[in-house]
Each structure stands twice: as structure tokens, then as C-alpha cells.
Amino acid sequence: MPFKLSAVPLVALAASLSATTLSAQQTLLATPTTVAWGYYSAKAKPVLTVVPGDTVTIQTLSTCGPAERLESLGVNPSDIPDYVRKIYSEVPLADRGPGGHILTGPIAVTGAEPGDVLEVRIQKIQIDVPWACNGFGPGRGFLPDDFPYGRTKIIPLDRQKMTAAFAPGVTIPLHPFFGSMGLAPPEGAGKYNSAPPWMHAGNIDNKEMVAGTTLFIPVNAKGGLFEVGDGHAGQGNGEVDITALETQLTGTFQFILHKAKPDDATPLRWPRAETPTAYISMGFHEDLKQATEMAVRNMITFLSQQTLDHPLLTREDAYALISTACDVDITQLVDTKSGVHVICPKALFSTNPR
Secondary structure (H helix, E strand, O other), X not given: OOOOOOOOOHHHHHHHHHHHOOOOEEEEOOOOOOEEEOEEOOOOOOOEEXXXXXXXXXXXXXXXXXXXXXXXXXXXXXXXXXXXXXHHHHOOHHHXXXXXXXXXXXXXXXXXXXXXXXXXXXXXEEEOOOEEEEEEOOOOOOOOOOOOOOEEEEEEEEOOOOEEEEEOOEEEEOOOEEEEEEOOOXXXXXXXXXXXXXXXXXXXXXXXXXXXXXXXXXXXXXXXXEEEEEEEOOOOOEOOOOOOOEOOEEEEEEEEEEOOOOOOOOOOOOOEEEOOOEEEEEEEEOOHHHHHHHHHHHHHHHHHOOOOOOOOOOHHHHHHHHHHHOEEEEEEOOOOOEEEEEEEEHHHOOOOOO
């Protein structure tokens, strides 16, 4: 991370936190008064406030639309949670948009200020329904001229086998993750559309963000203001038709706050992630080449600014290591700003960079 963190494993850090403060376990349900429909905003009123170290289980909606639409596509009414109908009927039209994602939150983290970093540990993700949808529309997706019409497909999910029956003879393994997890953008951004990812994270649509992954997000507004939604049962890199296996998810997250340090000349500016096996940097831009440049530069910064038990990598060696041993992947191509991420395996290091 570009911010300094002592060489303490995550498990030891968690033990240290629990020894000094009693972390709370809370639940945030999706209701008409606990969702932000289509935006992230520094001026949004928190629906829940937690202290660093707290864990929250959060219920979310899919992007598949209202219950009536799902029923018309063949979804059994009993398989549609009641809160979906309630939210679609009771959230005022004036409170919707500019984007289309129905996000749960925001959650304020006590003490979070611009310049800090919020560490979001994704502890558990549960699929709440036995279906997913996938769809595209006119003028949308990566190949809009090839498919100048709309189509939605309902895909049955087997939550015991963790598979999706995509078509006869075609089975997709499930790897649930949230397409959108983010904080408020800087105050000047206003009601920021939920579709394009940015420095606040948001709609990153990164399929590596499964349970067990940690997301590091720079704080841009007081309290951080975390929101989550856009549940996916699975997705291919690129998300080329504009949607994944869209479904209803409930997630459990722990929030750890890293305060800004006055001597840190290079604070974290873009989201970064850590899986049990890899480090991930990200880049988002309307131009795919520039998004790629951002992701590669962000990984160079990460690799060349760590506290290691062996000598720090120079920027030149970091650049070479990415070229010889890390993967540069397209995250998604369809969210106004394209996403690119670099995956650097932890197995390359005899001791993990912290």
C-alpha cells in the first residue's frame, strides 16, 4: 500500500484490535430508508454509524429490476424477497438516480477523514435467491452495433452445488461478489453516478472481490460513507454485454480505519485489494490504454514503497516484475470508464510486503 502499515499480519492486527476495543456485530437490511438509489455522495446522510473494527452484515438488491418484471420473465413470486417490492414502490422518484444501482448505505465510520484509508474486509457473501439475470439493451454493452436490441435471460442457480444452469449442457461455477463497493467521492463530485468506477471505488465489477478479499479505499469525505450493491453470482472479465450473473446478495464486512500520517508523501489515491494469494492494483478511465497505464503505475508504486524484510524493489525492478510475473487483466469494458487490474502473486515473495 502507498500508505505505511507496519509489518503485522492481518490476523495479528485483528487480534490487536479486538484486544483494545470491543468490536460490534451489526446488521443493515435493505429498506426504502436504507438505500442510495444510483449514487455515491459526500452529502448523503448515513443510515448507520460504526466504529473501526465493527462488522456489519448488509442486505442488498440486484440490478434485475422490480418484482413485476422478474415475474414476467418467469421468476417464481415466492423467490422474490418482499423488500424488493417495498423499495421499488416506496423510494420516491426524486430520490432515484443519476445511476441505476440500488446500493445499501451509506455507512459512516467514526473518525474517518479525507486522507485516511478504509480497509474493508469481505468476510462472507451469501446468495439470497435461486436465480440470476443477465441482460443487455440497445446502445449498451461492448458490441452495441452487433446487438441493437434488448434481451434479458433468467438463469437458475443451485446454491448447494454453487453452479448456474446457463443453458442445456452449459454450467457456470458460482463465485459471488459485489460489483459495487465504495465510499463517497470528493464533495465537489456531487451526486456521483453509480455506474462509472473512480477513486472512491464504486462499480469496479472486479470478480476477484470474493469472500476473503480485502479492499483498501481512500477516504474522500468525513465518515467515509460506505455503500454496497450490484450483487453478482459470477462474471467473466470484461463483462462485455454490460451485466454479469446479477443476483441478490448479503455480505458481511469488517471496517478497519488507517489514519493518514503527516510524513506520508504518497497517500493512497486509488483503490487497491488483497486476496489470500495476490495483491491487486486498479485503474479506471474512459480510455482503456490510460486505465491500463494507471493500474500498472499503481502496482509499481505498491511494490516500490513497502516495508520489507529484504531490500525494497526499485521502480525499475517493480516494472520488470510486473512484466515477468504478474497479470494485467481487463476488469470490465462497459461502465463508462473501463477498468483494468494488475494481479501480483504473493508466492513471488519470501515475505509478504506489508
